[in-house]
Amino acid sequence: MVIPVNKLINKAHVFMGGTFDPIHYGHLRTALEIQQWLDVESVYLMPANVPVHRETPGSTSAARLAMIERAISGENTLRCDPREILSDRPSFTIYTLEALRKELGSEIPVCMVIGMDSFLTLDQWYRFDEYLSKCHIIVAARPGYHFKPNQKLQQLLTEHQVSEKSDVLTQAAGGILLHELTPLSISATHIRELLSNGLSPRYLLPDSVWDYIQQNKLYGSNEG
Numbered sequence: 001m002v003i004p005v006n007k008l009i010n011k012a013h014v015f016m017g018g019t020f021d022p023i024h025y026g027h028l029r030t031a032l033e034i035q036q037w038l039d040v041e042s043v044y045l046m047p048a049n050v051p052v053h054r055e056t057p058g059s060t061s062a063a064r065l066a067m068i069e070r071a072i073s074g075e076n077t078l079r080c081d082p083r084e085i086l087s088d089r090p091s092f093t094i095y096t097l098e099a100l101r102k103e104l105g106s107e108i109p110v111c112m113v114i115g116m117d118s119f120l121t122l123d124q125w126y127r128f129d130e131y132l133s134k135c136h137i138i139v140a141a142r143p144g145y146h147f148k149p150n151q152k153l154q155q156l157l158t159e160h161q162v163s164e165k166s167d168v169l170t171q172a173a174g175g176i177l178l179h180e181l182t183p184l185s186i187s188a189t190h191i192r193e194l195l196s197n198g199l200s201p202r203y204l205l206p207d208s209v210w211d212y213i214q215q216n217k218l219y220g221s222n223e224g
C-alpha cells in the first residue's frame with residue numbers, strides 16, 4: 001500500500017522534562033507546537049520526582065502528576081511519561097536518556113525539549129557532556145531569557161548546532177536546534193506567587209488544573 005506523504009509520521013521520540021509545579025500553558029503550548037512542527041506522533045511530558053537542582057516542589061508528586069493528566073486529557077498528541085516521578089531515585093536526566101536508549105535502541109532519533117532558561121544552565125547538569133551522544137536538544141525560546149551562552153555552551157553550539165528540523169529527524173542524536181514558538185510569558189513561579197497572595201491564576205493554565213488546585217488547596221490557595 002502506498003502511504004500518502006503527508007500521512008508519514010516521523011518516528012522521533014520527543015520528551016520535555018520539568019517540575020511542572022504546576023503545569024501551565026507555557027509548557028503545553030511549547031509541547032504542542034513542537035509536536036506539530038516536527039510532525040511526530042506525540043510529545044511526552046516527563047515530570048521529575050526529586051529535582052536535583054532546585055528546591056523541593058510546592059506540591060506532591062501525586063498532585064503534579066494528577067494536574068498533568070488533567071491538562072492533557074483529550075489531547076492525543078501530548079502524553080505523560082511518569083518514569084521519573086514514579087522512581088525513588090534522583091531525577092538525573094542522564095539516567096532517563098540511558099533508559100530511553102535501552103528501550104528504543106541506537107537508531108531512533110531522541111529529542112529532548114528544554115526552554116532557554118534550562119539551556120543556559122545545561123553545562124551544570126550531571127554528565128551533560130554525554131547528552132549529545134544520546135539525544136538531540138531542542139531549545140525553545142522563552143520570553144525573558146536571552147540567548148547568552150557562556151563559553152562552554154558556546155563551544156557546544158559551535159560543534160553541534162543545526163538549523164533544520166530534518167537534521168534532528170534523520171539522525172539519532174547529536175544536534176542542538178534553537179526554535180522560536182508563540183512567546184508565552186508564563187511561569188510556575190508566578191502562578192505560585194499569585195496563589196500565595198490570594199490572586200487567581202486563571203487563564204494561565206487549563207481550568208481543569210485550576211479546579212484541582214482549588215479542590216486540593218494547593219500552593220496556599222483557598223477553595224473558591
Ligand SMILES: Nc1ncnc2c1ncn2[C@@H]1O[C@H](COP(=O)(O)OP(=O)(O)OP(=O)(O)O)[C@@H](O)[C@H]1O
Nearest residue numbers: 017018019020026114115118142184186187188189
Ligand atoms: N513559558 C514557557 N515557554 C517556553 N518554555 C517554558 C515555559 N515555561 C517553562 N518552560 C520550559 O519547560 C521546562 C519545564 O519547566 P518548569 O516545570 O521548571 O516550569 P517553570 O514555569 O520554569 O517553573 P518554575 O517557575 O517553578 O521554575 C523547562 O525546560 C522550561 O524552560
Ligand SMILES: O=C(O)c1ccc[n+]([C@@H]2O[C@H](COP(=O)([O-])O)[C@@H](O)[C@H]2O)c1
Nearest residue numbers: 017018019048053091092093094125126
Ligand atoms: O540531570 C540534571 O543534572 C538536571 C539538572 C537540571 C535540570 N534537569 C532537568 O531539566 C528539566 C527542566 O528542569 P526545571 O527545573 O525547569 O523543571 C527537568 O526534567 C529536570 O529534571 C536535569
